[in-house]
Amino acid sequence: MYRETTIVADENQNLAAKEAGDFIINVGPQHPATHGVLHLVITLNGETIKKVEPHLGFIHRSIEKMCESLTYRQFIYVTSRMDYLSSHINNHACALCVEKGMQVEIPGRAKVIRILMDELTRIASHELWLGAMAMDLGAFTPFFHTFRERELINDIMEETCGARLTMNYIVPGGVMQDIHPNFQKKVKDFVKQFTSKIGEMDEIVTGNTIFQNRMKGVGILSKEDAVSFGCTGPAARGSGVSCDTRKIFPYEGYEKLQFDEILENGCDSFARYMIRIREMQQSIRIIEQLIDNIPEGDFQAKTKAVIKLPKGEFYQRVETARGQFGVFIVSEGGTTPYRIKFRSPGFSNLSALDHMARGSKLGDLVAMMGTLDLVIPDIDR
Amino acid sequence: MSKGLPLWGRFGGGFMFLINYIKTVFSTVKSMLVGMRRTGYYFTHHKEIITEEYPDNRETMHLPERFKGEVVMPHDEKNEHRCTGCTACELACPNGTIKVVTKFDITPEGKKKKAIDKLVYHLELCTMCNLCIVACPSDAIKMAQTFEHSVFDRSQLTKVLNNPGSKIMDGVE
Numbered sequence: 001m002y003r004e005t006t007i008v009a010d011e012n013q014n015l016a017a018k019e020a021g022d023f024i025i026n027v028g029p030q031h032p033a034t035h036g037v038l039h040l041v042i043t044l045n046g047e048t049i050k051k052v053e054p055h056l057g058f059i060h061r062s063i064e065k066m067c068e069s070l071t072y073r074q075f076i077y078v079t080s081r082m083d084y085l086s087s088h089i090n091n092h093a094c095a096l097c098v099e100k101g102m103q104v105e106i107p108g109r110a111k112v113i114r115i116l117m118d119e120l121t122r123i124a125s126h127e128l129w130l131g132a133m134a135m136d137l138g139a140f141t142p143f144f145h146t147f148r149e150r151e152l153i154n155d156i157m158e159e160t161c162g163a164r165l166t167m168n169y170i171v172p173g174g175v176m177q178d179i180h181p182n183f184q185k186k187v188k189d190f191v192k193q194f195t196s197k198i199g200e201m202d203e204i205v206t207g208n209t210i211f212q213n214r215m216k217g218v219g220i221l222s223k224e225d226a227v228s229f230g231c232t233g234p235a236a237r238g239s240g241v242s243c244d245t246r247k248i249f250p251y252e253g254y255e256k257l258q259f260d261e262i263l264e265n266g267c268d269s270f271a272r273y274m275i276r277i278r279e280m281q282q283s284i285r286i287i288e289q290l291i292d293n294i295p296e297g298d299f300q301a302k303t304k305a306v307i308k309l310p311k312g313e314f315y316q317r318v319e320t321a322r323g324q325f326g327v328f329i330v331s332e333g334g335t336t337p338y339r340i341k342f343r344s345p346g347f348s349n350l351s352a353l354d355h356m357a358r359g360s361k362l363g364d365l366v367a368m369m370g371t372l373d374l375v376i377p378d379i380d381r
Numbered sequence: 382m383s384k385g386l387p388l389w390g391r392f393g394g395g396f397m398f399l400i401n402y403i404k405t406v407f408s409t410v411k412s413m414l415v416g417m418r419r420t421g422y423y424f425t426h427h428k429e430i431i432t433e434e435y436p437d438n439r440e441t442m443h444l445p446e447r448f449k450g451e452v453v454m455p456h457d458e459k460n461e462h463r464c465t466g467c468t469a470c471e472l473a474c475p476n477g478t479i480k481v482v483t484k485f486d487i488t489p490e491g492k493k494k495k496a497i498d499k500l501v502y503h504l505e506l507c508t509m510c511n512l513c514i515v516a517c518p519s520d521a522i523k524m525a526q527t528f529e530h531s532v533f534d535r536s537q538l539t540k541v542l543n544n545p546g547s548k549i550m551d552g553v554e
C-alpha cells in the first residue's frame with residue numbers, strides 16, 4: 001500500500017495530494033515503460049501531473065557493502081551489474097581508482113584499448129536508448145534498426161572480451177586479454193555501417209512531425225535546475241551545462257583526442273534527444289582516430305597478484321553514457337576496501353523528474369523518462 | 382478566441398488557424414511517408430535482413446572461442462588434467478563458486494604429495510568473470526562455449542570438474 005511520504009521540504013507541495021478530485025496512480029514497479037523496477041507514485045489532477053514520487057529499492061543489492069568484503073581485483077565485476085549498459089566504463093572507473101592508489105603506470109596499448117571499448121560501449125548504450133525511447137513513444141520499427149547496429153558492437157565485445165553485457169574486461173593494470181586479431185577489421189566495418197545507416201534514424205524518427213511535437217517543449221529543465229539537481233551527462237548538456245568529464249577532468253589520454261563536447265540549449269526532451277544522436281557521431285570520431293593507431297606493447301602492466309592500497313582516500317570520475325560516474329575508495333591499507341561509494345549518474349538525473357513533470361500531461365511522462373535514460377540497477381545499486 | 386474581437390478578427394484568426402492546421406496535417410503525412418519509405422525498402426530487400434532464427438541455427442551457430450559460458454577442466458586422452466590443487470582459483474573467485482577438495486597422494490618414492498580429490502564448481506553462482514582462469518598458474522581450467530544451462534533442478538548445476546579416476550599430468554608442478 002502506498003503511504004504518503006514527506007520527501008519534499010515544502011509543506012504545501014505535499015498537501016497537494018489531499019485536495020478533492022486528486023487521483024493517485026502507481027506506475028511500476030512492473031511497468032514496461034519504466035524499463036526496470038522503478039516505482040513512481042503520481043498525483044494527478046485530471047490528466048495533469050501534480051507530483052511524481054519515485055520509490056526506490058526494488059533492485060537494491062547493497063553493492064557498496066558487498067564490495068567491502070571483496071579484494072581490489074574482485075570488486076570490479078560487481079560494477080558491471082550497476083549500469084549494465086555502460087559496464088566497460090564502470091569497470092574503467094574502478095580500475096583507474098585502484099591504479100591511482102597503486103601508483104602504477106599502465107601501458108599505452110591498454111590505454112587505447114580502454115578508450116576504444118568505452119566509446120563502443122557508449123554507442124551501444126545510446127543505440128539501445130534510441131530504440132527503447134522510440135518504442136516508448138509508440139514507434140516499434142526504430143528498435144530493430146538500432147539493435148542491428150548494436151548487435152555488431154555486441155559481436156565485437158563477445159569476440160574480444162568473451163561476454164556481451166557484463167564484460168569484466170578492464171582490470172587494474174590494463175585489460176584482461178589482448179584484443180582479438182579481428183578486432184580492428186570488425187570495428188572498421190562497424191564504423192562504416194554506422195555512418196551509412198545513421199541517416200535512416202533521421203528519416204524514421206527525428207524528422208517525424210508527431211515525434212517532434214511530443215518532444216519539443218516537453219520536460220523543460222532549465223540550466224539552473226539541472227545544476228542544482230546534480231544532473232550530469234546528456235540530461236544536463238541538453239540544458240546547456242558543460243559537464244563532460246572527458247573534457248573537464250580528462251583521464252586516460254582523452255585530452256589528446258579531437259572531439260567536441262555536445263551542448264544544446266533547448267532544455268527540453270528534444271534537446272536531450274539530439275545530444276545523444278550527436279554524441280554517437282563524436283564517439284565514432286574518437287574511434288576513427290584510434291583504431292589505426294593502437295600502439296604495440298603489453299596490454300597489462302606487471303602488478304602483484306594481491307593488490308594492497310596504501311592508507312588513504314581515492315576518487316576517480318569518468319563519463320558514462322548517462323553522466324558522471326564516480327568511485328570513492330577509503331583504504332585502511334589492507335587488501336579489501338574499508339568503504340566504497342559509487343556516485344551514479346542515474347540517481348541524480350531521476351531526482352529532476354518530479355520538477356520536469358509537474359504541470360505536464362501524464363502521456364508526456366514517458367517521453368521525459370525516456371530522455372533521462374534511466375537504468376534502474378544504476379539508481380538502486 | 383476572445384469575445385471582444387471584431388468579426389473580421391475572429392474570422393481572420395480562424396482562417397489562419399485553418400491554414401496552419403492543414404499545413405501541419407500535410408507536413409505530418411509527408412514526414413510519415415518518408416519513414417514508411419524506409420520501412421518499405423527493408424520490406425522489399427530481404428537480403429539486408431540479418432535476423433537469425435535461434436534455435437533453428439544451432440548447427441551453424443558459431444560462438445567466439447573467448448566466449449565465457451562455463452568453467453571446465455580439459456582432460457587429455459589418458460584422463461589426465463593439469464590441476465595441482467593449489468587453490469589459487471578458489472581464492473580468486475569473488476563469490477565462492479569453486480571449492481577445491483585436496484587429498485594427499487603417496488608418490489612412488491614414498492613421499493606425500495598434494496593433489497586434488499574434487500574440484501567442485503557451482504554453475505548457479507558463477508558470474509563468468511574469468512578471474513579464476515587468469516589466476517590459475519598451470520592453465521588447468523578454461524572457459525567453455527556452452528550457454529544453454531537451464532536444468533530442472535538446481536542441484537544438477539553443482540559439478541565436479543575433474544573426471545573420476547583422473548590424475549595429474551606428468552611434468553606439471
Ligand code: SF4
Binds near residue numbers: 473507508510512
Ligand atoms: S568465472 Fe568468476 S565467478 Fe566463475 S568460478 Fe571463475 S572466478 Fe568464480
Ligand code: SF4
Binds near residue numbers: 468470517519520
Ligand atoms: S584449477 Fe588451477 S588454480 Fe585451481 S587448484 Fe587447480 S591448478 Fe590451482
